[in-house]
Each structure stands twice: as structure tokens, then as C-alpha cells.
Amino acid sequence: MVTLTAGCTALDPRDDGDDHLILGQPDQYDMLREARDGGDLAHPIYGDELPDATVPCTLHEREVSTAEFEGERHTLFTFIFARCHAACPGLTASLRHVQDDSVDGDYEDRIALCNVTFDPEHDTPAVLEEYGDGLGVDYELDNWHFLRPESEADARAVVEEQFGCYFARNEDYEGEGGGHGHGDGDGNGAGDHADEHDDGENGDSMEMAFEHASMIVLANADGYVERTYTGARLPSSRDLVDDVRTVVEGWDGGD
Amino acid sequence: MGVHRRELLAGTAALGVAGVGAAVTVGGWNPLEDGAALAEFELESLEAPGSEAGTVVVPERGSVTVLELFATWCGVCERLMEPMGAVYDDLGERGYEGVSQGGDVQFLSVTNEPLGRTTTRADVASWWEAHDGRWTVASDADLELTGALDATAVPYTVVLDEANVVTWSETGYKSVEELREPIFAALGE
Structure with missing residues (x-):
């Protein structure tokens, strides 16, 4: 199953001394690896190859494939829907924090920030662009991508099956204007706490259209996952920026 | 509940069975676990109602500190401003003369948004005014405070005692009562 090329001896990217990875192993990597290899973890982890996905990008009006970044840019992926008011x-x-830091650190051309919606029905290109504006995204840096699968079925294939990021429609959701609550599937404290008190401006419902896992995937420019942050492993922006900087600078220094 | 969620849960269970190590600790140092004082940070304070441009040191040693991390894009942060304001009026710099402490309570709201390129200081000031802010508002531009508190979400409200030890921290909306209780506890009331 393996094709050897001259100069490449580390076939398993997880082996020590491997040159595909910059960051060290995450906490409890052995257990994560055992769970992942045993089929118990749906998402790629440290050392796995980035899923090979191709998704339309609304900002650039073309399809973006994860493979196109190989050799070019490190990547960050997260999975959202624009109506979500919690996680x-x-x-x-x-991701916006990293985008801003990429200017400070002069690596804006070596990182791709990919925000993947799993609600293409609602999240039209215009909706996504306005959503990004509200969060201060800088489109002129040309490193931000809104990836919008063409259908919910496509979203499920990419977001859930390839990246292992759980999402599900909330059957109790009452539609537009239904409020700001959140399901308990996001693994994010803010969302959960926010729900309990949501008497929001838009109605009585405490539900949102989807429940979902919160996940950020950081992969290096060789296409290998350096970190998957999810659930209780979600980082502060400081820690995320630090990890990205380590990858960027380690990459530059390693050649 | 979908297949993958079950898989994830099963994975978690499997990790538990494997039994390597104790509880999963994430994000490094947790100020709540070791009882150590939070280091002092010098932040840029912003020109806004109740707030002057300059620098502010947080947390102030010798007083109880109520610190809230927020962002202008955050809807829950908007709704938190009203109860925070009510508690500030009651316990903030002008109000509180505690029996046992006799000191002030430092109130500080801190945005950790990147400021200056897209979102600006003026945007924060406008947000602050629109939501009736009337105490010091500052920027954690380098994310040092955010990192030290391991804040992974906003709003994130933290109470520190007069020795700068974190005594309470929670994310999400809080009522006036939910805010008052940990502050009074830190005051020793």
C-alpha cells in the first residue's frame, strides 16, 4: 500500500522524529490514537492526513479542495451555521484572531482559514459574507474561505463523515425568529449557559436550528493534522494563535 | 442523536476504561485549581462612557475584582450589560462600603477582539455607549489575559478576591443575583 520515494523513510507520520509534523503530541495522544484507530473517534487527530474534500467557496466563486493547500498554506477548519448565536x-x-495575527506575523499568505457551513439552505453567499463582516473578517487578505456544500447531504458527507464533526437538525426548532438557544451538543460552556437564560429578543423558543459539536482542525502545509480541538479541548484564542505560530515558524525553520 | 455522536461518546468511554492518567485537563494552567494569584496585567483602557483612554492594571491587589471578557459581536454579552450595570451601580467604585472589607470593588470589562484593522476602538466605544456601559472598558490586544484565564468563550465573568485569586468564573448570561453572590462571597460578606 506504500509507495516509497527517495529520502522519505518515515512512513507513519506519527512516528517519533517524523518530519511531517511540527507540534508535539497532544495530551493523552496514546489514548486518542487508540480510540481513533479503533474506530471510536470520528474526527481526524494529530498525525492523520487532512480529509480530502472539495467544497464550493462562496467568496471566490470556485471550488476549494483541501489538497490545493498542500505545499502552499497551513489550514484551519471550523464548522458553523450563521444563525447560531452560541458556540x-x-x-x-x-479563526479571525489567527487571521489578525497572520498580519502581525507576516504569514497571511501561508495560512488558509476555512469556515465551513453545514446549513447551506440558509447560509447563502450573502448571508455568510455579512456574518463574516459582523465578526471583523478581513476579506482583502485573501486567506479567508467560506466553504458552502451545495446541499445538506453534501454537508453531511464533508462535515460529519470526512471531518467527523457531528451536527443534527433540531426537530423542536420553530423556525426563523425562534430565539437564540442552543442544543447541548456543542460541548461549549458558553452555549449551554446561555440557553438557560435565553429570553432573547426574538421570541420564546430556546432552540436553535442545529445542535453540533464545536471543532477546530489545524493542519500543516503538508496536509497533516497538527491539532483537532473539540469539546473540552477547545483552546483560548491565545493558545490557538500560539499553536499556529509554532507551526508557521517551525515550518520556516525546518527546511 | 446521530451515529457519530454515539461514536464520540463511545470513544470517550473507551478512553475512560483505558485509565491512563486522571481527568482530562485542558488548556494548561487552571487558576481555579491551584489557588495561585493571577498575575497583574496592564491593559489598554479605551475612551468610552465611564472609561478613559490610558492603561489599567488588572486585577488590582487589595480590592475585589469583577472582570468580564466580552466581544462586540456577542449577543449574550449585550444582554449581560444590564445586570452587570445594576451590580456596578450597587457595588462599584461609588457604591460599596463594605462592613468587613471597607474597600472598593474593581469593575472591568475587557474585549479580546483584534482592534484596529477591521473592528476599531471607536466600534467598541459605540457598542459600549449603546449598551449603557459606564465603567472601565479595556482591550486585551495581545490575548495575554485571555490566555492566562484560559478563556475559551465570551462572555466570561471572573471574580477575584483582594489577593487576586480567582474565586469564581463562569461563561454565559448571569442575572443580578448570580453576579452578586460570588462578589459578596469574595468580599467575605
Whole structure:
């Protein structure tokens, strides 16, 4: 199953001394690896190859494939829907923090920030662009991508099956204007706490259209996952920026 | 509940069975776990109602500190401004003369948004005014405070005692009562 090329000896990217990865192993990597290899973890983890997905990008009016970044840019992926008022804005804001830091660190051309919606029905290109505007996204840097699968079926294939980021329609959701609550599937404290008190401006319902896992995937420019942050492993923006910086600078220094 | 969620849960269970190590600790140092004082941070304070451009040191040693991390894009942060304002009026710099402490309570709201390129200081000031802010508002531009508190979401409200030890921290909306209780506890009332 393996094709050897001259100079490449580390076939398993997880082996120590491997040159595909910059960051060290995450906490409890052995257990994560055992769970992942045993089929118990749906999402890629440290050392896995980035899923090979191709999704239309609304800002650039073309399809973007994860493979096109190989050799070009490190990548961050997160998975959102624009109507979400709990975890998603924070996930998107985390990528925005990295985008801003990419200017400070002069690596804006070496990172791609990919915000993937799993609600293409509602999240039209215009909706997504306005959503990004509200979070301060800088489109002129040309490193931000809104990836919008063409259908919910396509979203399920990419977001849930390839990236292992759970999402599900909330059957109790009462439609537009139904409020700001959130299901308990996001694994994010802010969302959960916010729900209990949501007497929001838009109605009585405490539900949102989807429940979903909160996940950010950081992959290096060789197409290998350096970190998957999810659930209780979600980072502060400081920690995320630090990890990205380590990858960027380690990459530059490693060649 | 979908297949993958079950898989994820099963994975978690499997990790538990494997039994390597104790509870999963994430994000490094947790100020709530070791009882150590939070380091002092010098932040840029912003020109806005109740707030002057300059620098502010947080947390102030010798007084109880109520610190809220927020962002202008955050809807829950908007709704938190009213109860925070009510508690500030009651316990903030002008109000509180505690029996046992006799000190002030430092109130500070801190945005950790990147400021200056897209979102500006003026945007924060406008937001602050629109939501009736009337105490010091500052920027954690380098995310040092955010990182030290391991804040992964906003709003994130933290109460520190007069020795700068975090005594309470929670995300999400809080009522006046939910805010008052940990503040009074930190005051020793």
C-alpha cells in the first residue's frame, strides 16, 4: 500500500522524529490514537492526513479542495451555521484572531482559514459574507474561505463523515425568529449557559436550528493534522494563535 | 442523536476504561485549581462612557475584582450589560462600603477582539455607549489575559478576591443575583 520515494523513510507520520509534523503530541495522544484507530473517534487527530474534500467557496466563486493547500498554506477548519448565536461565533472569532495575527506575523499568505457551513439552505453567499463582516473578517487578505456544500447531504458527507464533526437538525426548532438557544451538543460552556437564560429578543423558543459539536482542525502545509480541538479541548484564542505560530515558524525553520 | 455522536461518546468511554492518567485537563494552567494569584496585567483602557483612554492594571491587589471578557459581536454579552450595570451601580467604585472589607470593588470589562484593522476602538466605544456601559472598558490586544484565564468563550465573568485569586468564573448570561453572590462571597460578606 506504500509507495516509497527517495529520502522519505518515515512512513507513519506519527512516528517519533517524523518530519511531517511540527507540534508535539497532544495530551493523552496514546489514548486518542487508540480510540481513533479503533474506530471510536470520528474526527481526524494529530498525525492523520487532512480529509480530502472539495467544497464550493462562496467568496471566490470556485471550488476549494483541501489538497490545493498542500505545499502552499497551513489550514484551519471550523464548522458553523450563521444563525447560531452560541458556540459558532466564538469558533469563527478564533479563526479571525489567527487571521489578525497572520498580519502581525507576516504569514497571511501561508495560512488558509476555512469556515465551513453545514446549513447551506440558509447560509447563502450573502448571508455568510455579512456574518463574516459582523465578526471583523478581513476579506482583502485573501486567506479567508467560506466553504458552502451545495446541499445538506453534501454537508453531511464533508462535515460529519470526512471531518467527523457531528451536527443534527433540531426537530423542536420553530423556525426563523425562534430565539437564540442552543442544543447541548456543542460541548461549549458558553452555549449551554446561555440557553438557560435565553429570553432573547426574538421570541420564546430556546432552540436553535442545529445542535453540533464545536471543532477546530489545524493542519500543516503538508496536509497533516497538527491539532483537532473539540469539546473540552477547545483552546483560548491565545493558545490557538500560539499553536499556529509554532507551526508557521517551525515550518520556516525546518527546511 | 446521530451515529457519530454515539461514536464520540463511545470513544470517550473507551478512553475512560483505558485509565491512563486522571481527568482530562485542558488548556494548561487552571487558576481555579491551584489557588495561585493571577498575575497583574496592564491593559489598554479605551475612551468610552465611564472609561478613559490610558492603561489599567488588572486585577488590582487589595480590592475585589469583577472582570468580564466580552466581544462586540456577542449577543449574550449585550444582554449581560444590564445586570452587570445594576451590580456596578450597587457595588462599584461609588457604591460599596463594605462592613468587613471597607474597600472598593474593581469593575472591568475587557474585549479580546483584534482592534484596529477591521473592528476599531471607536466600534467598541459605540457598542459600549449603546449598551449603557459606564465603567472601565479595556482591550486585551495581545490575548495575554485571555490566555492566562484560559478563556475559551465570551462572555466570561471572573471574580477575584483582594489577593487576586480567582474565586469564581463562569461563561454565559448571569442575572443580578448570580453576579452578586460570588462578589459578596469574595468580599467575605
